[in-house]
Amino acid sequence: MIIKEILGNISSISLDGLELDPLELEWFETSKRIQSKLTCAGTEISIKFFKAGQRLSQGDILFKDTEKAIVVNIKACEAIVITPISMLEMGTVCYEIGNKHVPIFIQNDQIMIPFEEPLLRWLDASGYRPVKEMRQLKSMLKSTDASHGHAHAHDHETLFTKITNLASKYSHEK
Numbered sequence: 082m083i084i085k086e087i088l089g090n091i092s093s094i095s096l097d098g099l100e101l102d103p104l105e106l107e108w109f110e111t112s113k114r115i116q117s118k119l120t121c122a123g124t125e126i127s128i129k130f131f132k133a134g135q136r137l138s139q140g141d142i143l144f145k146d147t148e149k150a151i152v153v154n155i156k157a158c159e160a161i162v163i164t165p166i167s168m169l170e171m172g173t174v175c176y177e178i179g180n181k182h183v184p185i186f187i188q189n190d191q192i193m194i195p196f197e198e199p200l201l202r203w204l205d206a207s208g209y210r211p212v213k214e215m216r217q218l219k220s221m222l223k224s225t226d227a228s229h230g231h232a233h234a235h236d237h238e239t240l241f242t243k244i245t246n247l248a249s250k251y252s253h254e255k
Contacts, residue, residue: 084128084143084151091140091152100149105156108186108195108218111137120151139219159196160186160216163209174209175222185222193218 088094102122110116114130126143137153144151165171174192178185183200186193193216194200204211 082124082126082144084126085130087135087137088142088145090138090142094142096142096145096150096152099145099147102149102151103154104143104151105154106137107156108158108184108221111153111155111221122149124151126151136221139217155217155219157215157217160214160218161194161196161201161204161211162214162216163192163194163204163211164190165192165209170209174204177207184218186218186220187222188216188220 102120102124104118104120104126106118110118113128114133114135115128117125117127119125128137128143139153139155141153142150143153163174165174171192175185175187178192178194178200181200183194183197195218196213201211201213
């Protein structure tokens with residue numbers, strides 16, 4: 082079965098009465114545009130996304146008929162979790178981690194990073210109180226626009242600006 086597009090997400094489409102066949106993915110597989118996988122029920126699928134920047138998310142529906150639906154499930158993995166005490170700390174931590182070119186996930190007022198022992202030690206030594214936990218890394222912060230390449234200070238919008246805008250937006254929603 083060839084999957085060329087995401088049909089929707091279980092957060093907005095009801096799958097009542099359908100058998101769910103999870104497609105288990107590692108966090109780093111969610112941004113791969115071409116891959117072959119087996120679902121939990123053994124269905125062979127080939128994902129072929131042709132548009133740049135497409136990323137699979139938790140609960141994405143890849144196939145649906147009258148009997149079953151194939152739905153993305155992101156596997157839990159070892160992660161570094163930081164709970165910032167202020168929006169300034171949130172921005173500073175994200176900026177520092179972003180400078181190391183490590184993917185950042187923001188979920189439930191926490192910053193999460195795929196586990197790396199040296200990074201855990203550095204964050205601890207910097208006073209950010211990191212903890213190692215098993216987590217689903219679901220909401221990757223998009224630090225660059227795929228159509229413009231990698232952003233640095235000479236570009237029109239830096240990673241720090243994006244984080245500041247995100248933090249500002251977030252603080253206004255609370």
